[in-house]
Amino acid sequence: MPAPAPRADREPLSRARVLDAAVVLADAEGLGALTMRRLAGELRCEAMSLYHHVADKNALLDGLAEVVVGEIAEACLDPGATAGSLDWRDVVRRRCLAARTVMHRHPWAPGLIAARSQPPPTVYPLFEALVATMVEGGCGYPLAHRAIHSLGSMLLGFTQELFEPAVDDEQARDEAAQDLAPTMPHLAHLAEVAVHEARGSLGICDTQAEFEFTLRLILDGLEAHRITR
Amino acid sequence: MPAPAPRADREPLSRARVLDAAVVLADAEGLGALTMRRLAGELRCEAMSLYHHVADKNALLDGLAEVVVGEIAEACLDPGATAGSLDWRDVVRRRCLAARTVMHRHPWAPGLIAARSQPPPTVYPLFEALVATMVEGGCGYPLAHRAIHSLGSMLLGFTQELFEPAVDDEQARDEAAQDLAPTMPHLAHLAEVAVHEARGSLGICDTQAEFEFTLRLILDGLEAHRITR
DNA sequence: ACCTGAACACCGTTCAAGT
DNA sequence: ACCTGAACACCGTTCAAGT
Numbered sequence: 001m002p003a004p005a006p007r008a009d010r011e012p013l014s015r016a017r018v019l020d021a022a023v024v025l026a027d028a029e030g031l032g033a034l035t036m037r038r039l040a041g042e043l044r045c046e047a048m049s050l051y052h053h054v055a056d057k058n059a060l061l062d063g064l065a066e067v068v069v070g071e072i073a074e075a076c077l078d079p080g081a082t083a084g085s086l087d088w089r090d091v092v093r094r095r096c097l098a099a100r101t102v103m104h105r106h107p108w109a110p111g112l113i114a115a116r117s118q119p120p121p122t123v124y125p126l127f128e129a130l131v132a133t134m135v136e137g138g139c140g141y142p143l144a145h146r147a148i149h150s151l152g153s154m155l156l157g158f159t160q161e162l163f164e165p166a167v168d169d170e171q172a173r174d175e176a177a178q179d180l181a182p183t184m185p186h187l188a189h190l191a192e193v194a195v196h197e198a199r200g201s202l203g204i205c206d207t208q209a210e211f212e213f214t215l216r217l218i219l220d221g222l223e224a225h226r227i228t229r
Numbered sequence: 230m231p232a233p234a235p236r237a238d239r240e241p242l243s244r245a246r247v248l249d250a251a252v253v254l255a256d257a258e259g260l261g262a263l264t265m266r267r268l269a270g271e272l273r274c275e276a277m278s279l280y281h282h283v284a285d286k287n288a289l290l291d292g293l294a295e296v297v298v299g300e301i302a303e304a305c306l307d308p309g310a311t312a313g314s315l316d317w318r319d320v321v322r323r324r325c326l327a328a329r330t331v332m333h334r335h336p337w338a339p340g341l342i343a344a345r346s347q348p349p350p351t352v353y354p355l356f357e358a359l360v361a362t363m364v365e366g367g368c369g370y371p372l373a374h375r376a377i378h379s380l381g382s383m384l385l386g387f388t389q390e391l392f393e394p395a396v397d398d399e400q401a402r403d404e405a406a407q408d409l410a411p412t413m414p415h416l417a418h419l420a421e422v423a424v425h426e427a428r429g430s431l432g433i434c435d436t437q438a439e440f441e442f443t444l445r446l447i448l449d450g451l452e453a454h455r456i457t458r
Numbered sequence: 459a460c461c462t463g464a465a466c467a468c469c470g471t472t473c474a475a476g477t
Numbered sequence: 478a479c480c481t482g483a484a485c486a487c488c489g490t491t492c493a494a495g496t
Contacts, residue, residue: 012479013479013480035468035469035470036469036470036471037468037469037470045480045481046480046481046482047469047470047471047481048471048472048480048481048482049479049480049481051471051472052478052479052480056470056471057469057470057471089448089449089451089452092448093441093444093445093448096444097440097441097444100440110343111340111343111344114339114340114343114386115340134451137455138455139451139455140455140458143451143454143455143458146451147447147451150447150451151447153382154440154443154444154447157343211326211329211383212322212326214383214447215322215325215326215383216322216450217446217447217450217451218376218379218380218383218443218446218447218450219318219321219322220318220450220453221445221446221447221449221450222318222363222368222372222375222376222379222446223318224449225372226366226367226368226369226372229369229372241460242460242461264487264488264489265488265489265490266487266488266489274461274462275461275462275463276462276488276489276490277461277462277463277490277491278460278461278462280490280491281459281460281461285489285490286488286489286490
């Protein structure tokens with residue numbers, strides 16, 4: 001009696017399976033090779049089947065950014081990455097180094113994240129942890145806020161306008177901050193402080209001021225190196 | 230007698246005209262709208278005509294990166310941007326701010342530059358000027374080299390592995406440095422020093438070390454702010 | 459020399475039809 | 478509910494043909 005014929009039915013598709021396959025494909029052949037048809041081929045289905053799990057290609061790329069930033073956040077939050085660290089700088093430093101190793105595995109990530117208009121929500125746990133570390137280390141919320149901006153390119157590979165809200169309605173912003181409170185208490189507090197400080201201005205973050213702050217940080221650090229050489 | 234019919238012949242195409250139109254189109258509608266056919270439409274010619282001036286779409290994007298980085302370099306080198314500056318930090322700071330205003334006009338630029346594997350040659354005059362300013366300000370070449378890396382994201386919008394040569398042949402690298410000498414004396418010297426320091430290692434730049442250097446610069450700067458608050 | 463029409467292989471996406 | 482075949486409009490690119 002012959003062995004039962006190998007069953008041709010695959011594991012059913014799902015958003016997670018589609019996104020995982022997209023990451024594998026982008027890693028292997030770059031974002032250029034990531035087409036709906038090609039991705040479907042890797043999953044042994046037709047291109048049209050993907051549309052049951054992602055709205056369109058743009059949503060696929062959004063999901064991809066979400067996954068890769070989630071991976072970065074996970075690596076940064078791994079307790080092993082920061083075990084034995086004493087001061088806040090050491091913890092933050094090791095987290096940035098962990099982020100870098102993930103980015104190294106996905107060289108297409110910075111370009112992808114930069115092309116999205118908003119950072120994916122999977123950054124929030126990472127920012128929350130960083131702000132917590134800094135605040136517990138004796139930094140105030142305004143300084144922690146600036147630090148997140150300054151470290152943006154070390155964490156995600158490029159400088160970004162963060163938290164730039166689609167809403168310029170102050171009350172809506174306040175409510176958004178409240179929504180964060182249960183799970184992201186430090187971020188919620190940081191946002192509250194920022195909303196208060198930015199009263200009357202256009203955005204919650206003054207990107208020009210953030211840019212100049214980071215710039216001075218770097219230049220002053222270089223000057224210190226020059227003097228002590 | 231009727232007025233002469235309006236002559237339908239346009240200014241002949243050229244690489245410069247193609248690239249200029251590409252910048253205008255990307256500014257107006259984003260990189261996504263930049264297709265060969267659409268670009269041709271803007272230039273009132275057929276898509277195939279573009280292939281006489283750029284090899285293919287990839288070459289078009291290379292050219293676009295070249296143009297926009299050239300624009301950044303020009304803005305940074307404008308004497309008006311740095312008039313009246315006293316110390317090297319002030320000069321470098323103002324140049325970075327000038328770069329930012331250009332980037333603001335072309336929000337697609339960082340993503341585009343990041344996607345290219347090499348920075349376009351139009352960065353060299355900018356780097357040359359920055360190194361010159363720093364060296365004249367009392368910085369050594371190794372520090373100036375690190376500064377270029379640290380300031381990468383302030384100048385071009387993202388962190389980049391710079392000068393990563395396709396060749397890992399030390400002699401070829403030395404020769405490349407010599408080629409720079411007539412027009413870019415400081416960069417040539419910087420490259421020579423880097424080649425010497427990197428003797429036996431894989432690349433001319435230790436990107437891990439550069440990353441950690443920038444990271445420490447930022448963290449130490451933040452710590453200084455924390456202490457004096 | 460410079461431009462173009464027709465053609466090819468490949469995109470993303472819609473829709474009506476299958477199970 | 479989940480998947481798909483056929484179809485549409487659009488993409489980059491080649492090539493032989495025009496001027």
